[in-house]
Amino acid sequence: MSRCPTRIALERYAAALIEDDETRAIAAHIEACAACARAVAALPASVALVGELQQLERSRAVSAGVVDALRTATAASTTGFLRGASGSRGDTEARSLD
């Protein structure tokens, strides 16, 4: 791929809505193209998150419980990052609440 993919193509790449071959082609292009790498990095985080959830929902083998677990894990890791707390501190807090 010598030309830059379109903004739409980059959004679909970020959201994982395209086939693997095209995904690999765009990924290879992004590695070599700082402009596209910045464009993908500037996409709203929600674009990638929506793509992940859509992928999970397309997979009939994945239960809603797994999606909920993913959301919970994402929220927990974000909370831990914001607190700057280590894992062990988090465990101690959880046990004291029990």
Ligand SMILES: [Zn+2]
């Ligand atoms: Zn490019």
